[in-house]
Amino acid sequence: MKDPVKFYPGAQTGQGDAGDSVAILKSRASRRAFIKGVIASGAVAGSATFLFGGLSGCAPDRPVAGAVERLMSLKINGRVRRVDVLPNETLAMTLRYKLGLTGTKLSCDRGECGACTVIIDGVSTYSCSTLTHMVADREVRTIEGLEGPNGELHPVQQAMIDELGPQCGFCTPGQIMTAVALLEANPNPTREQARHAMSGNLCRCGAYDHYLNSVMRAATSVMRAATSVMRAAQEA
Ligand code: FES
Ligand code: FES
Numbered sequence: 001m002k003d004p005v006k007f008y009p010g011a012q013t014g015q016g017d018a019g020d021s022v023a024i025l026k027s028r029a030s031r032r033a034f035i036k037g038v039i040a041s042g043a044v045a046g047s048a049t050f051l052f053g054g055l056s057g058c059a060p061d062r063p064v065a066g067a068v069e070r071l072m073s074l075k076i077n078g079r080v081r082r083v084d085v086l087p088n089e090t091l092a093m094t095l096r097y098k099l100g101l102t103g104t105k106l107s108c109d110r111g112e113c114g115a116c117t118v119i120i121d122g123v124s125t126y127s128c129s130t131l132t133h134m135v136a137d138r139e140v141r142t143i144e145g146l147e148g149p150n151g152e153l154h155p156v157q158q159a160m161i162d163e164l165g166p167q168c169g170f171c172t173p174g175q176i177m178t179a180v181a182l183l184e185a186n187p188n189p190t191r192e193q194a195r196h197a198m199s200g201n202l203c204r205c206g207a208y209d210h211y212l213n214s215v216m217r218a219a220t221s222v223m224r225a226a227t228s229v230m231r232a233a234q235e236a
Contacts, residue, residue: 072136076101077145085132092116092127095142103143103173114201117174118142124181124200143173146180155225156180159218160211167205175201179215187222194219 069084076099083098092109095101095118104127107115111129118127119141146154153161156179166172175198182189182197189197194215203211 070133072132074099074132074135074140075138076140077142078139087131087133089132090128091118091130091132091135091140094132095127095140101142101144105170105173107170112202113171114174114178115171117177117201119177119181122181122184124178126200141177141180143176146176154180155221156183156214156218159214159221163210163214163217165207165210165214167203167207167210171201171203171205175203175211179211179218182215183219183222187226188219189215191216 067086067088069086072083072085074081074083074094076095081099083094085094085098090109092104092106095104096106104118105115106128107113109116109128111126114126116126116128117124119125120130120135121138146157148154154176156176160166160172160176165175178198178201179194182194186193191212195212198208198211198215201211
């Protein structure tokens with residue numbers, strides 16, 4: 001059996017306290033880089049449920065008998081996307097497997113975990129429990145739509161990095177979309193209001209406090225930005 005001590009930072013080098021500190025700093029830096037990658041692209045491993053064929057909501061090999069796809073125009077992240085949609089197709093399936101917007105995750109596929117959260121007309125919504133046909137005339141935003149005009153991260157994404165919010169990162173896009181919807185409706189929430197707003201997003205890694213810290217940090221930077229815009233307008 002392997003000796004777990006050998007895999008502890010600094011143990012292999014035998015550098016004692018100094019070696020430990022360097023190794024821990026390196027591991028924090030690489031963890032920050034990992035989180036940055038996850039948050040920027042929403043790219044984490046796909047849902048195991050999907051791989052094993054457990055999802056409903058338009059699995060292409062199991063269409064409802066007699067169901068016919070209909071061509072729809074959807075407003076996604078400020079663009080009109082044309083796509084063929086089955087009558088029983090969920091928005092999560094359309095986004096991920098027809099439009100390639102895989103930042104939206106699928107996990108429970110039954111409205112329990114929040115991994116699939118997107119924003120529809122300003123409201124955070126479970127896309128696994130929303131039929132695509134119901135959003136024909138509505139504005140849908142996914143994690144991919146948060147990117148600024150020059151590729152900059154949304155303040156919530158940046159705060160997640162600064163607070164080292166995610167652990168595995170699977171629930172992160174959903175957490176971010178809920179936080180964005182919250183701060184757009186209420187830019188200055190109390191910690192309790194933020195906790196309540198985020199309560200529909202489960203995290204198997206239990207990173208709830210980190211996520212909450214991130215939301216509060218993002219709220220501070222959103223408020224700061226709003227204040228400086230107001231000051232600039234007054235001085236102009
Ligand atoms: S995948 Fe939609 S709520 Fe869990
Ligand atoms: S960070 Fe792993 S499930 Fe939330």
